Amino acid sequence: KAGVTQTPRYLIKTRGQQVTLSCSPISGHRSVSWYQQTPGQGLQFLFEYFSETQRNKGNFPGRFSGRQFSNSRSEMNVSTLELGDSALYLCASSPQRERADTQYFGPGTRLTVL
Amino acid sequence: DQQVKQNSPSLSVQEGRISILNCDYTNSMFDYFLWYKKYPAEGPTFLISISSIKDKNEDGRFTVFLNKSAKHLSLHIVPSQPGDSAVYFCAARSYNYGQNFVFGPGTRLSVLP
Numbered sequence: 001k002a003g004v005t006q007t008p009r010y011l012i013k014t015r016g017q018q019v020t021l022s023c024s025p026i027s028g029h030r031s032v033s034w035y036q037q038t039p040g041q042g043l044q045f046l047f048e049y050f051s052e053t054q055r056n057k058g059n060f061p062g063r064f065s066g067r068q069f070s071n072s073r074s075e076m077n078v079s080t081l082e083l084g085d086s087a088l089y090l091c092a093s094s095p096q097r098e099r100a101d102t103q104y105f106g107p108g109t110r111l112t113v114l
Numbered sequence: 115d116q117q118v119k120q121n122s123p124s125l126s127v128q129e130g131r132i133s134i135l136n137c138d139y140t141n142s143m144f145d146y147f148l149w150y151k152k153y154p155a156e157g158p159t160f161l162i163s164i165s166s167i168k169d170k171n172e173d174g175r176f177t178v179f180l181n182k183s184a185k186h187l188s189l190h191i192v193p194s195q196p197g198d199s200a201v202y203f204c205a206a207r208s209y210n211y212g213q214n215f216v217f218g219p220g221t222r223l224s225v226l227p
Contacts, residue, residue, distance in 0.1 A: 004157070033214055042203065042219035043158075056214045090157055102148065103215060105157030 002027065004093050004106035012112045018079040021109045025072050025093030031055075032074040033103060034066060037088040046089075049074055078111075086113045117141045118206050120218035129227050133191040137204030137218055140185065144206040148215065149178060149189045152201045161202075162189070194225045 005024045013019050025032050033056075034046040045058035049068035066076040072093075078085055088110050092103035119138045127133045135149075145166040150158035164171045164178045164187065171178050177190045191198055204218040 006157075035217070043205075043217040045214050045216070048214050058214075092157075102160050102163060104160060105150075107155070107157045 004091055004104055006089075006091050006106040006109050008109060009107065010110045010112075012114065013081050014114050015081055015083060017081050018077065019081060019111060021076045021078075021089055021091075021111075023074045023076070023091030023093075023106060025074070025091075026104055029093035029095050029104075030072055031094045031096065031101070032068055032072065033092045033094075034074070034076050035090045035092065036060075037090060037108070038086075043090065046076065081113045083113050086111060116219070117144075118204055118216050118218040120202075120204055120221045122221050123219070124222040124224070126224045126226060127194045129196055129225055130193045133189075133194045133198065133223055133225065135189040135191075135202050135204075135221050135223065137187045137189075138185060139187075139206050139216075141206070141208060141216075142185065143208040144216075145209055146207050147178070147180065147187055148205045149176075150203045150205065151198075152203060152220070158203055191223075194223075196225050196227050199223055199225045 007022045031050045033048040035043040037043050048056040052068045063079045068074045088108045090108045092105045094101040094103045117140050148163045149161040152158040162173050162176045162178050164180050169180050180187045201220045201222050203220045205215040207215045
């Protein structure tokens with residue numbers, strides 16, 4: 001099975017712009033979660049989608065949004081970019097939303113905001 | 115307030131010896147725990163998990179121990195190999211409360227040849 005894929009891998013934007021990141025989960029996986037990783041902060045949870053519905057949301061401003069399509073692919077959008085949004089954005093998929101589910105991560109999209 | 119803590123930012127171990135990575139949590143509702151390994155420029159890779167109904171789980175060179183009363187878990191790697199050098203993240207969730215995983219800040223392990 002192919003793993004989780006994320007596009008693009010690298011992105012450079014300027015303050016005030018918006019950006020859309022894409023994630024294709026492992027085939028058959030229905031849950032997709034997004035995380036932000038910055039140095040020293042570990043992975044901060046952004047949101048989770050399951051069957052096209054947002055099930056959980058982390059403590060991020062409304063500039064961060066996402067959606068999931070019927071084929072389970074997901075997109076994440078950040079509007080009005082700020083310098084502090086520079087980070088590695090990771091997508092993870094899991095089969096269902098069951099107790100013992102394991103999340104499998106993609107390679108991430110490195111976003112740099114200038 | 116960090117619910118999952120990894121108090122050692124880094125750890126150095128000699129090849130062949132045991133590596134012990136520690137993780138503490140504050141939320142007693144957490145019922146499932148995972149360890150991930152992350153190399154630079156890659157996403158985290160799942161290593162091993164443990165449910166709150168167990169106190170130990172083994173997979174090859176990796177063993178995770180859970181002490182619920184102390185809200186502490188540890189990952190043991192025996193024997194350590196240079197390829198184990200990476201950042202290790204501990205993650206926890208409370209399934210019954212519909213939470214997603216909460217990750218610790220990570221510990222950088224260096225295995226010296």
